[in-house]
Amino acid sequence: MKQVCVLGNGQLGRMLRQAGEPLGIAVWPVGLDAEPEAVPFQQSVITAEIERWPETALTRELARHPAFVNRDVFPIIADRLTQKQLFDKLELPTAPWQLLASEAEWPEVFDKLGDLAIVKRRTGGYDGRGQWRLRAGDTAQLPQACYGDCIVEQGINFSGEVSLVGARGHNGETVFYPLTHNLHQDGILRTSVAFTHIHIEQQQQAEQMLSAIMHELGYVGVMAMECFVTPGGLLINELAPRVHNSGHWTQNGASIS
Ligand SMILES: Nc1ncnc2c1ncn2[C@@H]1O[C@H](COP(=O)(O)OP(=O)(O)OP(=O)(O)O)[C@@H](O)[C@H]1O
Ligand SMILES: [Mg+2]
Numbered sequence: 001m002k003q004v005c006v007l008g009n010g011q012l013g014r015m016l017r018q019a020g021e022p023l024g025i026a027v028w029p030v031g032l033d034a035e036p037e038a039v040p041f042q043q044s045v046i047t048a049e050i051e052r053w054p055e056t057a058l059t060r061e062l063a064r065h066p067a068f069v070n071r072d073v074f075p076i077i078a079d080r081l082t083q084k085q086l087f088d089k090l091e092l093p094t095a096p097w098q099l100l101a102s103e104a105e106w107p108e109v110f111d112k113l114g115d116l117a118i119v120k121r122r123t124g125g126y127d128g129r130g131q132w133r134l135r136a137g138d139t140a141q142l143p144q145a146c147y148g149d150c151i152v153e154q155g156i157n158f159s160g161e162v163s164l165v166g167a168r169g170h171n172g173e174t175v176f177y178p179l180t181h182n183l184h185q186d187g188i189l190r191t192s193v194a195f196t197h198i199h200i201e202q203q204q205q206a207e208q209m210l211s212a213i214m215h216e217l218g219y220v221g222v223m224a225m226e227c228f229v230t231p232g233g234l235l236i237n238e239l240a241p242r243v244h245n246s247g248h249w250t251q252n253g254a255s256i257s
Contacts (some may be wrong), residue, residue: 001026005041007048007062008032012243016049019257036061045069047221051078051241052123070241073217077241080122080151087236090216092209094236095153095228102147106139109152116155118144128187156235158228163192163246164206167222168214176207177254180246184225192246196254205234213239 004020006013006029020027029049030039036058044069052075053059062068065176076082087094096113098105108116108217119142129231132142161184165177178198183191210225224244225233251257 003028003040003044005030005039005044005046007046007059008050009055010049012049012245015248015251015257016243019251023256030058032056032059034058036196041065041067047240048074067139069220070217073219073241077239078123080120080125080238083239084151086213086216090212092212092236095156097151097153100147100150100152103139106136110136113152113154118153118155119150120161121146121150122155127189128184130186156228156230158230158235160229161200161226162172162206162229162234163224163226163244164210165222165224165244165247165250166207166210166214168211168219170220172215174207174211174214176203176210177247177250179206182246182248189245190224192249194249202234203228209234211234 002025004027006016006026006027009029009031017027017029028040033054033056039058044067046062046065047070063071076086081099084094084097098109100119111131115135118135119134121131125131134142161182162179163182164176164179166174168174178194179202180192180194182189206225206227210223213225222243224240224246226237228237
């Protein structure tokens with residue numbers, strides 16, 4: 001029987017366990033504070049349900065374990081700076097951005113990015129936390145600690161948000177679900193809708209972008225890509241190197257979760 005250890009035992013880890021059962025894959029979600037000796041990772045593939053973790057006895061041990069798939073990819077995606085640099089390197093469309101290094105940069109930032117600036121913490125943000133929407137008069141609201149620790153993006157006037165969940169195998173083969181349409185309220189994903197009638201051009205653009213990213217990283221496993229829908233096509237918002245809440249519908253709505 002195949003065995004997978006998942007670093008993190010939150011909802012996604014437990015859902016993976018449920019998804020593995022019909023496929024004959026034993027999934028062990030492991031809390032970050034577990035005793036390394038108690039974890040059966042010697043015979044397992046190791047993955048994570050989170051992209052960033054504190055140093056514990058367990059994470060120190062796993063960090064150098066050869067069976068930890070995508071071990072070197074997590075830090076690239078967990079930092080919005082290196083994630084955005086990856087999009088630029090691959091010439092993939094994303095909201096125009098820069099590192100926000102000091103207060104003195106604000107005039108130039110608004111010149112370059114327009115009236116609405118979205119400041120995001122490089123690491124640790126989720127559900128809209130660690131994020132500020134600022135216009136020229138508002139910049140004093142931003143905590144001093146943000147400078148150097150945040151990126152700033154152009155506020156995008158999108159018509160909708162979609163996400164693509166895909167997977168890449170060891171052999172480089174890729175598979176994708178149809179795009180899912182997402183409704184966020186106050187930075188939190190409230191509703192995801194997958195249509196059986198897919199928008200072919202949008203689907204193709206999204207698959208090409210996520211393929212390019214997974215191939216560049218030599219990624220193996222499931223990855224999600226969140227995008228803004230704009231008249232010029234999709235812009236990548238961000239990546240998640242794991243299963244994703246916009247894919248929950250596949251638990252009962254697809255032949256494989
Ligand atoms: N540049 C932008 N322009 C306009 N809206 C944005 C921009 N960036 C983010 N948003 C809005 O804020 C939401 C949350 O942003 P983002 O996904 O970057 O952060 P997060 O806190 O990591 O979210 P998640 O819950 O997905 O982890 C987006 O889904 C979108 O609705
Ligand atoms: Mg997001």
